[in-house]
Amino acid sequence: MSVPPLQALPLELLRQRSSTKWKSYGDDVIPMFVAETDFPLAPAITAALTRAVEIGDTGYTPPRPGIDLDFAAYAERRWGWRPDPARIRWTGDVMMGVVEVLRAVTRPGDRVVVTPPVYPPFFDTVEEAGAVVELVPLLDHGDGWELDLPGIEAALAAGARSILLCNPHNPTGTVHTRDSLAGLARLAERYGATVVSDEIHAPLTHAPSVFTPFLDAAPEAAAVGYAVTSASKTYNLAGLKCAVIVTASDETAAVVRSLPWEVEWRAGLFGVIANRAAFSAESDAWLDGLLAALDENRRLLADLLAEHLPLARYRIPDAGFLAWVDVSAYGWGENPAPYIRREAGVALHHGPLFGVEGIGHVRINVGCAPEVLTEAIERIGRLARR
Numbered sequence: 001m002s003v004p005p006l007q008a009l010p011l012e013l014l015r016q017r018s019s020t021k022w023k024s025y026g027d028d029v030i031p032m033f034v035a036e037t038d039f040p041l042a043p044a045i046t047a048a049l050t051r052a053v054e055i056g057d058t059g060y061t062p063p064r065p066g067i068d069l070d071f072a073a074y075a076e077r078r079w080g081w082r083p084d085p086a087r088i089r090w091t092g093d094v095m096m097g098v099v100e101v102l103r104a105v106t107r108p109g110d111r112v113v114v115t116p117p118v119y120p121p122f123f124d125t126v127e128e129a130g131a132v133v134e135l136v137p138l139l140d141h142g143d144g145w146e147l148d149l150p151g152i153e154a155a156l157a158a159g160a161r162s163i164l165l166c167n168p169h170n171p172t173g174t175v176h177t178r179d180s181l182a183g184l185a186r187l188a189e190r191y192g193a194t195v196v197s198d199e200i201h202a203p204l205t206h207a208p209s210v211f212t213p214f215l216d217a218a219p220e221a222a223a224v225g226y227a228v229t230s231a232s233k234t235y236n237l238a239g240l241k242c243a244v245i246v247t248a249s250d251e252t253a254a255v256v257r258s259l260p261w262e263v264e265w266r267a268g269l270f271g272v273i274a275n276r277a278a279f280s281a282e283s284d285a286w287l288d289g290l291l292a293a294l295d296e297n298r299r300l301l302a303d304l305l306a307e308h309l310p311l312a313r314y315r316i317p318d319a320g321f322l323a324w325v326d327v328s329a330y331g332w333g334e335n336p337a338p339y340i341r342r343e344a345g346v347a348l349h350h351g352p353l354f355g356v357e358g359i360g361h362v363r364i365n366v367g368c369a370p371e372v373l374t375e376a377i378e379r380i381g382r383l384a385r386r
């Protein structure tokens with residue numbers, strides 16, 4: 001049975017929001033850059049946060065906030081994977097979790113494999129952890145992208161100590177296959193390396209693609225893997241600061257337990273409250289409606305580009321609400337986004353920030369109303385026809 005798509009909030013309301021998406025540019029610009037979405041919160045999240053405000057529940061996160069049990073139950077319902085709650089810890093956000101795990105599993109100057117084009121903070125985060133980025137770009141096989149396992153093996157053989165995985169991948173929306181992830185796990189085990197898997201986009205995997213949690217991809221993954229995730233992207237909770245760090249062996253769980261206490265204290269209480277409500281079964285129907293809306297938009301974008309920007313190259317993402325579009329044929333320079341913002345009034349994410357693979361590219365956030373997406377692409381189409 002198909003689920004009705006969730007309706008985005010009207011623009012007049014969205015423009016009253018005070019977040020980065022809505023306050024970086026004036027009202028003449030359609031913002032489609034940062035990964036915030038335009039939908040109403042899941043009702044269970046609104047209720048939980050409203051109650052917390054009513055009773056002034058604004059203190060510190062408690063020592064046992066319950067998010068371990070909630071995330072384990074969610075993982076089982078959505079992906080048939082049951083991580084052991086005893087091996088789930090929490091922190092302020094996904095990138096905080098990633099940097100602290102990387103700091104724990106590498107020594108200063110160690111090399112960490114990053115697979116561009118990729119979420120730009122990955123580059124900085126590796127450096128923040130004291131390590132050095134080793135680039136092994138995704139392989140582009142025309143229909144889609146995949147991990148370059150021979151390239152990663154060469155990097156590991158030459159001494160790289162860890163792989164920072166984006167699973168599913170931002171910005172291409174690639175859902176890595178179980179085979180590919182299992183191959184990665186075996187390589188990491190063979191070379192004594194670790195895999196830090198950022199799984200923030202996982203709930204947004206579109207059928208028939210199937211998300212494989214890295215820790216569940218192969219028996220070897222348990223010994224080498226650390227998964228970091230949050231409800232923040234799917235449920236638009238980025239301002240509330242909460243993420244979980246998941247492990248699947250005694251040794252890796254001990255590494256996470258040995259992180260400084262502060263790592264857990266950084267989880268905000270509102271973040272915990274909102275993530276727990278997101279992971280509860282009560283929010284599943286909302287998520288299904290969101291997926292229906294995003295499914296329509298990722299296809300609508302293909303139609304709009306064919307009509308208004310026929311030289312653009314776009315492959316419909318298998319996960320998420322971010323679209324990776326090559327507009328190099330229009331001659332708008334290496335980084336087309338600033339020109340498009342100035343001339344067409346549409347703010348897109350800058351392709352080259354994702355790596356040199358992003359030259360001539362933009363990333364478009366389609367987590368909005370179909371009318372807003374249509375208006376944005378029409379505006380850029382008029383620029384192309386000038």
Ligand SMILES: Cc1ncc(COP(=O)(O)O)c(C=O)c1O
Pocket residue numbers: 035092093094095096119166170198200201230232233238243
């Ligand atoms: C792959 C990926 N990881 C992490 C983040 C940011 O997550 P957080 O705010 O929890 O650090 C994003 C945000 O878009 C993302 O796309």
